Amino acid sequence: MKLETEYHLLYTNGCSHTNHMPQPDFHKWPHHLKNILEIRNVYNNAEGASSNFGIFRRTSDFLSKTQIDKSKILAVIQLTYANRYELPRGNGHGWQSYLLNGEYPEESSVCVDYHESWIRLLADNPIFELWYYYNQASAISNVLRAHNVDHYFVTMDDTASRFHEPGHLMSQVDLSGIPIDFDQNSIKWLFGGNTTESSLVRIMETSDIHPGLRNMSDDDTHYSDASNEYIATRMALQIERFDNIKHFNNR
Secondary structure, three states: OOOOOOOOEEEEEOOOOOOOOOOOHHHOHHHHHHHHHOOOEEEEOOOOOOOHHHHHHHHHHHHHHOOOOHHHEEEEEEEOOOOOEEEEOOOOOOEEEEOOOOOOOHHHHHHHHHHHHHHHHHHHOOHHHHHHHHHHHHHHHHHHHHOOOEEEEEEOOOHHHHOOOOOOOOOOOOOOOOOOOOOHHHOOEOOOOOOOOOEHHHHHHOOOOOHHHOEOOOOOOOEOHHHHHHHHHHHHHHHHHHHHHHHHHOO
């Protein structure tokens, strides 16, 4: 599938659902997408257990340092779960990601108070989770726009819509006068213009791949090669449509 825009690099970022290290690169969706779109190179800058803060940090760092013509870069960003965050490591070298349901890293014990405060914040004020997600998504979007990089977003967690689910902690709260819906038009979603349609979980629900074959194994719930190829194919069709619209508008 040859796009009208001649991209030299496909840049991707996200968490382990984009770059699961035990999985060979050619089984991950960025490499499938590169091949389908016939883009010569791919740089997968995703990291396992990454937060959206980390995705922003790595994207900003890449764009500030790369020598590649920005007009020749196509970026596809996979946003991750809203409640993740990261802090500088206690030894001053690099950053440590934190998952609320994961073990607390022993070497970062100096940050235990922060970690416990974060858990209480999300438990007592779950609306903060949505706005934290929007803050990070907007930051990533803004830095890509500032560098004039063509880009699209997908997400794992449909953070915005979860506030309307009956079982959600916030579903029975009177939110009149409290704006919880962010302007999703400010984010260039790849599917449907919102987090619901652009959720990879939702996309896989429409797949004809047998549920037992969607993940790498019973013990590893990351998507299999077949699932990643399906995701990449769906992405490619959308990107081709947007690329055609862009060229039509530029005539």
